[in-house]
Amino acid sequence: MRQADKRQAIFFDVDDTLYDHLIPFRKAVEQVAGPLGSLEGFPFEKAYHRLRYHSDMLSLALGGAGAMEEGAATEAMRVRRFRLTLAEFGFALSDAEAEAMQAAYIGCQYDITLFEGARALLEELVRQGWIVGLITNGAPAHQRSKIEAMQLDELIPRERQLISGALGWDKPDRRVFQYANELTDTEPANSVYVGDSWRNDVIGAAEAGWTVIWFNHRGAERESEHEPAYVVESFAELRNLFLH
Incomplete structure (x- = not known):
C-alpha cells in the first residue's frame, strides 16, 4: 500500500475501532x-x-x-x-x-482494552515511518480521557489526536480530513482512514478523497453507494494489508 517518496498518513477512528465500545x-x-x-x-x-x-x-x-x-x-x-x-x-x-x-x-467507559492486535499494529506502523493519527467525534475532555486510558500518547503525538469537538467540525464533514492533510503535509491520495461507522467514517473519508478501510467487525449494512477500498473484520486482517 505504500508509495515511494510520498508522505503516507493513516488515521484511525477511536470508538469501536480501536477498542470494543x-x-x-x-x-x-x-x-x-x-x-x-x-x-x-x-x-x-x-x-x-x-x-x-x-x-x-x-x-x-x-x-x-x-x-x-x-x-x-x-x-x-x-x-x-x-x-x-x-x-x-x-x-x-x-x-x-x-x-x-x-x-x-x-x-465503565474508561475501563478500556484495545482490540487484539491494535497496539502492535500501531507500533509497527510508527516504526515503518507512517504518519499515524486519530480522528474521533466527541467532546474534547471525554474523548481525551479515553485516549489516555488506552495510553496512546506514547505512540501518537497529541497534535495528531484530532477530536471533532475541539476542531468545530464533526465527521463526516470532509473539512476534518482536509485539516488532517494540512496538519501533516500529506495528500488525500496518500492518506488512509480506518473506522467502523459507515455514516461518519466511510462517507466522510471517501468524500475527502482518502483511501477508506471499513472496520466492519459487527457485520453492519452499507448505507450509501460509497465504496471503501477494503473491508476488514479484525486487526489481523488489517495487519495483512500493511505488513508483508
Whole structure:
C-alpha cells in the first residue's frame, strides 16, 4: 500500500475501532434493564448501533461535538439517547432509569482494552515511518480521557489526536480530513482512514478523497453507494494489508 517518496498518513477512528465500545453499553443495559424484564436474546449489537445513531442525531441537533462538553443540555441528550434506543427494543425507561443507565455507561467507559492486535499494529506502523493519527467525534475532555486510558500518547503525538469537538467540525464533514492533510503535509491520495461507522467514517473519508478501510467487525449494512477500498473484520486482517 505504500508509495515511494510520498508522505503516507493513516488515521484511525477511536470508538469501536480501536477498542470494543459495546462492552460499556452492554454492562449499562444489563445493570438497569435487567431487573425490568428478560434480556434473553437481547440484540446488544443492533441496539448499540441504534444508540450510536441517536447519539449522532441528537448531538447534531444540539450543535455538534463543539457544543458537547459537560452541561445540562449535553447530559439530557445523553440520557434521552438511552430512552429512545431502549424503547425500540421494548423497554420504556423512566427518566430515573435512563439517568441510571447513562451513569452506568459512563462509569465503565474508561475501563478500556484495545482490540487484539491494535497496539502492535500501531507500533509497527510508527516504526515503518507512517504518519499515524486519530480522528474521533466527541467532546474534547471525554474523548481525551479515553485516549489516555488506552495510553496512546506514547505512540501518537497529541497534535495528531484530532477530536471533532475541539476542531468545530464533526465527521463526516470532509473539512476534518482536509485539516488532517494540512496538519501533516500529506495528500488525500496518500492518506488512509480506518473506522467502523459507515455514516461518519466511510462517507466522510471517501468524500475527502482518502483511501477508506471499513472496520466492519459487527457485520453492519452499507448505507450509501460509497465504496471503501477494503473491508476488514479484525486487526489481523488489517495487519495483512500493511505488513508483508
